[in-house]
Amino acid sequence: xxxxxxxxxxxxxxxxxxxALLTCLSLGLAPSCLAGDAMSAGILSKxxxxxxxxxxxxxxxxxxxxxxxxxxxxxxxxxxxxxDHGMLFVFPxxxxxxxxxxxxxxxxxxxxxxxxxxxxxxxxxxxxxDTPHCAAKNARYALEMNSGWFxxxxxxxxxxxxxxxxxxxxx
Numbered sequence: 001x002x003x004x005x006x007x008x009x010x011x012x013x014x015x016x017x018x019x020a021l022l023t024c025l026s027l028g029l030a031p032s033c034l035a036g037d038a039m040s041a042g043i044l045s046k047x048x049x050x051x052x053x054x055x056x057x058x059x060x061x062x063x064x065x066x067x068x069x070x071x072x073x074x075x076x077x078x079x080x081x082x083x084d085h086g087m088l089f090v091f092p093x094x095x096x097x098x099x100x101x102x103x104x105x106x107x108x109x110x111x112x113x114x115x116x117x118x119x120x121x122x123x124x125x126x127x128x129x130d131t132p133h134c135a136a137k138n139a140r141y142a143l144e145m146n147s148g149w150f151x152x153x154x155x156x157x158x159x160x161x162x163x164x165x166x167x168x169x170x171x
Contacts (some may be wrong), residue, residue, distance in 0.1 A: 028110060054162035056155050066090040075144060076103040086145040094140040098132035102126045107147035112139040119157050122150050158165035
């Protein structure tokens, strides 16, 4: 199959971007050098900072919900979320907190993470449900992705995410 010059350039830029992201993540510079084209997805919230994280071998873009108001709103009322995009909930202290899906229209998976970004447990959540889904141990973060994302990526308990640390935006 012949590829047009435009297709080749697009594929090159896509690969280049991922190499750059992996380089930044490996240097521990994720929040400072990777926040950027949050609006390119067209679905991300305009009032939330975004960062890139490395989960296993997959680079993801996440909105950061670090205030009480943004954590409460979460992904409510969204009709869809792009693949490899999600929301990182940052809590002021590590504790056994719970998440629910009130007014959330899309099925999600949530990974609860400790202070170091290590996955404690992963739960599947159905849309528009008040059923609580809780951290198995004291957690500092929760990462919401499209339903089944962690399973499809072969990501499980014990994996440590890269890019979570002291330089997270505190929107």
